[in-house]
Amino acid sequence: MTYGLYIHIPFCIKKCAYCDFVSACAPEAQQRAYFAALKQELKSCKGKQLDSIFLGGGTPSCVDARLIAALFDSINENMTVLPGAEITLEANPGTLTAEKLRIYRDCGINRISLGVQSLQERELRALGRIHSAQEAVHAANLVQAAGFNNLNLDLMLAVPYQTRDSLRDTLVRAAALSPTHISAYSLIVEPGTPFYTQQQAGTLPLPDEDLERALCDDAAAFLEAHGYAQYEISNYAKPGFACRHNLKYWLCQPYLGIGAAAHGYDGVARYENVSVVGDYIWLMNKRGSACKEKTELTKQDQISEYIIMTLRLTRGIVLDEFAARFGFRFEKAYENTIHKFTNGGFFQIETDRICFTQKGFAVSNAILSEFV
Numbered sequence: 001m002t003y004g005l006y007i008h009i010p011f012c013i014k015k016c017a018y019c020d021f022v023s024a025c026a027p028e029a030q031q032r033a034y035f036a037a038l039k040q041e042l043k044s045c046k047g048k049q050l051d052s053i054f055l056g057g058g059t060p061s062c063v064d065a066r067l068i069a070a071l072f073d074s075i076n077e078n079m080t081v082l083p084g085a086e087i088t089l090e091a092n093p094g095t096l097t098a099e100k101l102r103i104y105r106d107c108g109i110n111r112i113s114l115g116v117q118s119l120q121e122r123e124l125r126a127l128g129r130i131h132s133a134q135e136a137v138h139a140a141n142l143v144q145a146a147g148f149n150n151l152n153l154d155l156m157l158a159v160p161y162q163t164r165d166s167l168r169d170t171l172v173r174a175a176a177l178s179p180t181h182i183s184a185y186s187l188i189v190e191p192g193t194p195f196y197t198q199q200q201a202g203t204l205p206l207p208d209e210d211l212e213r214a215l216c217d218d219a220a221a222f223l224e225a226h227g228y229a230q231y232e233i234s235n236y237a238k239p240g241f242a243c244r245h246n247l248k249y250w251l252c253q254p255y256l257g258i259g260a261a262a263h264g265y266d267g268v269a270r271y272e273n274v275s276v277v278g279d280y281i282w283l284m285n286k287r288g289s290a291c292k293e294k295t296e297l298t299k300q301d302q303i304s305e306y307i308i309m310t311l312r313l314t315r316g317i318v319l320d321e322f323a324a325r326f327g328f329r330f331e332k333a334y335e336n337t338i339h340k341f342t343n344g345g346f347f348q349i350e351t352d353r354i355c356f357t358q359k360g361f362a363v364s365n366a367i368l369s370e371f372v
Contacts, residue, residue, distance in 0.1 A: 001267075002082065004052040004248040005045070007038065007071070008259030009060040010277055013095065017128035017198075018159075020190035022261035022275045023058040034260075034277060035067045037284035039074040041258050044289070046078045048256065052245035053087045059115075061091035065103040072107040081108065086150075086244040088113055093139035094131035101146035111150040111243075112143045113183075118156060119170040126160040126205075128194070133173075140177040150241060152181040157219055158212040159187050160205045167215050171222045180241035184219045185234035186212060213362060220358065233312050233361050250309045252302070260290070269296045299326070307371045311364070316348075316355025330354070337370050 011031055012023045026034075053075070060068065068089070075081065088111040089104055096114075104112075118124050119133040131139070143151050153174050157167065174182065189195045189204070198204035207215060220230060228236035232250060235243065248255050257264035260280035262273045271294040274280050283290040297305070303326055310317050322330040331338060331354065338354060341347045346360035346367055356364060 001254060002049045002051045003045075004054065004245050004253070004255035005048075005050050005075070005079070006054050006056065006245075006255055006257050006262055006264075008057065008257070008262045009055055009063060010034075010058040010260050011063055012057065012059045013062050013092070014128065014130050017126070017194040018187060018189065020193050021058065022277075024277070026277065028064070030277065030281075031063050031067065033281050035063075035071060037281045037290075038071060038259055040284045040288060041290065042074045042078050045256050045258070047080075048078075049080045049082055050075075051082045051085050052248065052255075053081070053085065054245040055089045055109075057090055059092045059095060060089050061095040061100060065100040069103055069107050086111055088152075088243070088245060090115065091139070091143075092129075092131065093136040094129075096139045096142055098142055098146060101142060101148070105147060110148065111152065112148050113152040113154065114139055114143065114179075116140075116153045116155060116174065118159060118162070118166075119173045120162070120166045122161050123159050123166065127156070137173070137177065140179065144178075149180070151177075151179040152183060152243070153177070153179045155182060155184045155219075157184055157186045157215045158207045162207055162215065164211070164214060164218055167218060168222065171219065175222075175226045175228075181235070181237045181243060182223060182228055183235050184216075184223065186216060216362070217358075229314075231314050233364065247313075250312055252306045252309055269294055271295070302326075304372050308368045311356060311368060314355060316353045318353045320352065334371065341367055 008022065010023045011026050013025065015024065055068070081087070087109045089109050090113045092115050114136070116136045117127055117129055119136060121133055124131070124133065140151065140153065155170065155174060187206070189199050195204055199206070223236040224230060227238055229239070230236050231242045232246075235246070237243070252265070254265055254267045257271070257273065260273060260277045261275035264271050272292050273290045274283060274292045280290045306322070306325070307317065317330055319329065319331055338347060338349070341360065342349055346357060346363065348355050348357050360367060
């Protein structure tokens with residue numbers, strides 16, 4: 001069995017106003033202690049074969065690149081990274097240098113995911129990003145000049161002050177950088193963030209619901225017209241460049257989660273590590289495990305998760321794959337629900353699969369809840 005490996009790097013230069021991920025500023029001493037703990041946890045994965053690795057955060061590119069290099073030494077000591085594996089590092093445009101990129105290449109990293117979010121100065125300031133639009137463009141050029149031929153740009157939709165014109169300008173400038181992949185996802189205001197406080201006070205200048213829908217439609221139409229095929233609700237790629245690691249999540253395939261707040265899935269059970277960085281370091285040093293919770297999934301749990309995750313993909317549920325995995329026909333078991341949403345224009349039924357239409361994607365959460 002092959003696995004994906006996710007490693008959480010919870011450090012940032014500055015916390016963004018919308019962010020509810022486990023991330024914070026930290027002194028170098030804590031960063032080094034954390035990476036030592038990551039190496040301890042990697043020992044528990046000894047012998048596993050990996051076909052994808054994803055370093056996320058936080059901002060992995062804000063730490064000393066030599067820590068990343070040493071981390072890959074530990075990965076290679078304990079596991080087998082298969083030839084052709086997709087190896088991604090998330091980066092903030094304000095933290096990249098040519099020297100860091102050289103070290104990443106030497107580690108075997110072959111995909112950079114750049115957190116651009118917007119190429120409009122007013123929107124970037126509202127989001128609390130540490131980089132300018134010009135720095136984001138420069139970072140993308142640095143990545144490609146360093147020899148990386150697989151570049152993702154993260155973009156955000158329905159952010160404060162965004163208009164259809166400002167989004168189009170961002171998309172035009174982003175496409176001109178020739179990334180192989182673009183993620184374009186709507187802002188979600190999460191409790192506990194500065195944005196949530198502003199929203200509750202009525203001072204967060206967000207687009208209204210109609211404008212948000214128009215922004216999402218505009219992004220989808222623009223990206224499709226420029227050669228980026230939508231393969232998941234928020235993800236678009238040039239041919240052959242869909243993110244293989246993230247497809248493991250959406251297809252409910254096994255992956256290992258390493259680090260504070262990391263999640264993993266072995267095909268039967270899901271587990272979650274403690275989220276406080278100091279606790280994670282202490283537990284790895286004292287007990288050799290930082291697992292907070294492990295949940296064995298019932299067959300119904302597995303079925304529900306598979307439906308919810310796989311329908312996020314434009315390919316939808318491949319009917320024979322579903323039957324082979326669970327021993328019954330999806331289209332028979334959920335016949336009434338499928339026909340209800342097909343008649344409403346939300347589902348499309350093809351010979352071998354069932355998938356959302358664009359209309360269905362717009363209200364996917366409400367529809368998916370009917371399958372749980």
